Amino acid sequence: MLRRDRLFLAATLTAVFSADLYFILLPKLRSLGRPHSCSCGPGNLSLPRQGGLATPLLSNWTSVPLPDSATPEPADGGSKLEKLFAHTLYNIQTPSLGPEERLLQAEQLIEYYRRKVSRWERHMKLYSEAAAVANISVTEHEVTYDPDASWMKFHLGINRYALYSRDDPAVLQLLKDMQNMAVVSADYTQDEKALKGACDCTQVVKPSGHHLKLALKMKNFAKAMFKPMRQQRDEETPEDSFYFVDFQRHNAEIAAFHLDRILDFQRVPPVAGRLVNVTGEVLQVTHNEDLRAVFFTSPANNTCFFAKCLYVCKTEYAVCGRPDLLEGSLSAYLPGLSIAPRISIPNPWTRSYTFTGREEWEVNPFYCDTVKQLYPYNSGNRLLNIIDMSIFDFLTGNMDRHHYEIFTKFGDEGFLLHLDNARGFGKHSQDETSILAPLSQCCMIKRSTLLRLQLLARSEFRLSDVMRESLEGDPLRPVLTEPHLLALDRRLQKVLRVVQCCEIFMGSCQRITSGSWFWS
C-alpha cells in the first residue's frame, strides 16, 4: 500500500516536472533565443506554408500542405460552395458506425414517436371539449404519423462524430419542412415555463425580457424553436451594451448553422428562416392561455406579443408582425432529454456576467496551463473541441458562450454542441479577439480545423463567398448584410494569424498577456 502511494507520488511529480519543463521552461528558453522578434503584427498576413517554419510542438498542430494548394482560381466563377464541398478535405468518409456510436436506435425512437402521437390525440380530444365550453376558438390541424419524417431521420443520424452528415438528404428535407409545413401548436419553451412568468432580477445574466422564443410543432410532429426578429439586419449592437443583455438575433441563428456546416463541424442543429404568421401559426394554434394573453394589437394595427415575464409593463419589448407576418428562425429540436440526455458544462473561458468582474483567463496569461491539467481537458480532444468552438464564436462574434452541451451517451469523447448562437453577428465593425483566448492562450488547434480554415481563406473558396451562396438558399435571404459577410474574411485572417504566431513563437508571445497581444 505504502509502495503504491510512493509510486503514485513519484509519477505525479514526474508528470508535473515534465509539464513544467515542457510548457514553461522550454518556451522560455526558446524565447531567449529571439527576444525582440515577437511582432506578428497586422502587416504579416501570409499564411503558414510548408517548410521554413518551426514544426508545431503539439500533436494536433499542423502546417501540412493542402492537397491542391497550387490550384489556380477558376475563371468561370461557378458555385464556390459546390467546389468546396467537392474538395477532398470535405469528403473524408467517416467509418461505418456501430450501434454504440449512434445516439438513438430506430425502434426506440419510433416507439417514442408513437407514444407522442397518441398522447397528442388524447390531449386534443379533451382540449377541444374544454375549449368549446370556454368559448375559445382554436384552429385544429390534422397531425400525421410519418415514420419517414425528416426530423426522425435527423434524430436517427446523430452519432458520436457529428449531428448529421453534410450530404444527408434528411437534413435538407428538414429545413424545407421547417420553412413550409403547417404549424399545429405553439407554446412557450421549457426555459420560459421554468420562469413561471417571473423575471428573476437577482440574475443579471438572463433578463428574460429579451427571450421571446417559442416552441412550434409541425403537423408531422417536427418540433422547432422559433426566435422572432428583434433587430433589423443593418442595426449594430450599441457599443455601450453588455453582451449579456444583447438582443437575440434570428438571422444570427440561421447564419451560424450555415457557418458550422461550411466549417464541416455539423454541431449546430438545422436552422431555417420562416415568415411566421403570428396570428394563424401562433395565437390561433396555442393551447396555452398565458401565451394567448400576451398578444395584443399595436397602434399601427399589427399583431404583437411580448415576453411572459414582463407582461404588464413592457410593451416596448414586444415583437410585431406586419400585420401578422413576422420573420424568425426555426431551429430543429434535438431528441428529448428523456431518450437522449445531455449535460451542460461551464465553459472554462466563460465571461463574468457582472459589470466589473473579471474571470481568471482575463488576468492570468498562464490560464491554459491550469486548464490543461484539469479533467476533462487533460486528455482526449475536449480542449481542442473548446478551441474549435472559440474559433466558431470568434467568427460570428458571439461572446455569450457560458456553457456548452454534450450528449452523455458519448462520454468525454463526444463532440460539443454549438447551441444558441443568436448573440452572434451583432457588430460587423469590431472583432472581439478575446473570444479567441482558448486558441491564443493554448496555441493548439485540430489539424482538420486548420486545414479547412486555410482552404476558406483562399480566394477560390473565400469564406464570405461560400457563406453568401449558402445563405441564398434560405427564405429570409439576405440573411446577413455584406459588412457581416466581409467581417468573416477579416476574422478568418485573424484566426490564421494567431495560428501563425503560435507556430513561429510557440512558447513566447502567447504568454505575454491574454488573448489580445497581437493587435492591441
Added chain:
Amino acid sequence: MLRRDRLFLAATLTAVFSADLYFILLPKLRSLGRPHSCSCGPGNLSLPRQGGLATPLLSNWTSVPLPDSATPEPADGGSKLEKLFAHTLYNIQTPSLGPEERLLQAEQLIEYYRRKVSRWERHMKLYSEAAAVANISVTEHEVTYDPDASWMKFHLGINRYALYSRDDPAVLQLLKDMQNMAVVSADYTQDEKALKGACDCTQVVKPSGHHLKLALKMKNFAKAMFKPMRQQRDEETPEDSFYFVDFQRHNAEIAAFHLDRILDFQRVPPVAGRLVNVTGEVLQVTHNEDLRAVFFTSPANNTCFFAKCLYVCKTEYAVCGRPDLLEGSLSAYLPGLSIAPRISIPNPWTRSYTFTGREEWEVNPFYCDTVKQLYPYNSGNRLLNIIDMSIFDFLTGNMDRHHYEIFTKFGDEGFLLHLDNARGFGKHSQDETSILAPLSQCCMIKRSTLLRLQLLARSEFRLSDVMRESLEGDPLRPVLTEPHLLALDRRLQKVLRVVQCCEIFMGSCQRITSGSWFWS
C-alpha cells in the same frame, strides 16, 4: 326657501333649454340647408379670410382680418423671429398687475430662499463629516446667495396671465444659467423618490424605466430637471409603440419651450439644452447613495447610469456619456408647492392607457356638448385653454397629456401649465389628428390664438422658419431635424383647416364623428 328652489330650477331648465337650442338644434337646422356640402378635404387649403364666410357662432371664434395682412414677404430675408415678435399682435401690453395677480410676493420668496441656503449649509456640514467617515469623495462647490438670481426673477414674474413675459431679460439669463452654471448637487426627482425603487407593474401607464430624469441644483440655487438624451434626433418612434411607453425626448422638451414662446402662450417653463458631464456634474456631486449605485462603466468605457426602479436587470435602459458628456434638457423648476401650490386635473380628452380601451371622446361625437356643461368647462376660458393646449400638443405630436396643472392661487381663471412635453416630436411623418379632438369637436378657439396661428402660416413668418431660428440659440442645435420643422407647417395648415371647416359648416361636419373626419 321653496321659492328660491323654484327659481333655481327654472333658471337651470332655461339654461339647459338654451344650450340645447344653441348647440344641438340650431346647428342641425343650419346643416339641413346644405346637406351635401361637407367636404373640407385636403384640396381645400385656403385660410379663412374676411367676409364671404359665415360669422362664427361662438364669441371667441374669429375671422377678423390681420392688421397687416397685405404686407408682402420681405426680400432681404432678415430675422423672421424678430419681425414676428415686433408684430403688433405680439406687443399687446398686459394691464399692470396688482399683488393678487402675481403668484409670489418678493419678501415671501426671499425668505424662502434664505431658509433654503441655511438648510443647505447645515446639511453640507453634516454630510461632509459623514462622507469623510464613509470615505466617499464628493466634489464640494461654493453656493452663493444672490437675491438677483435669474430664477428668482423668473419666479417673481409669474402672474395670472403667463409664466413670464416674452421679453423678460431674466428668462434669457435663466436659460444661460441653466446652460453654463456649475452644478452643486444632483438627485432623483420627487416622482422617482416616491417610487422608492419599485417598478409598479400594475400601472401600465408609467413604466418608469424610461424616466431617467434628475433634479440638478446650480450654485445660485436655481433648480432644473435634467432629462438625458434617449434617442437620436433622426430616429422616429416605431409605429407599433404605444404613446405611453414612448421615450421621453430631451430635444422635444427644448423645442416645446420655444414653440410655446412663439405661440405667445408662455405656459412652458424655460428649457435649455446642455452637455452635462455625468461624472463631474451628477455622480461626483450627488449626496444620494441610491443614485451613485446606478452608475457603471460600459464595455465601451463610457460612464452610464440607469433607472433606479430597474436596477439589477435593465442595463439596456441605461444612458451613457461619451465618455462622460451627455446631452440633456434642463427645465427650470417652478416655485415649490409649499409656496405656490398647483393642482393637477385630468384632461377631459385623456386617452385610454390600456391596449384596447377607448375613452368616451373617441366614440361619442357629441362629447364636447357634455364637457361644456360640466364645471369648470361650463364658464370662463377653461375650455378654450384646453383647446389651446390641444393645438400645442397637435403641433408637437404629443399624445400623452393625461393631466394638466394650474396654480391654485389663480383659481378657475388661471392659465394651464404645459408641463412635460418630452413625448412630442416622436414622428415627423405622421400627424395624429385625434389630438385636435377638443378643437374639432367643440369648434371653438381663442381669437388671440387663431390670429397668431394665421400669422405663423404666412410665408413671411412661417412657423418652421421662426422655430428653426429660435432653436438656433440653443447649445444643442440643431434641436429638431428638418422633417420635424416642416411637419410643424403641415400641422399648422391642418389646424387652420379644422377652423375653416368649423366656420363653414358649424354644427354639421364636426358632429359626424370624432376628430378625424376631414382626412381619414
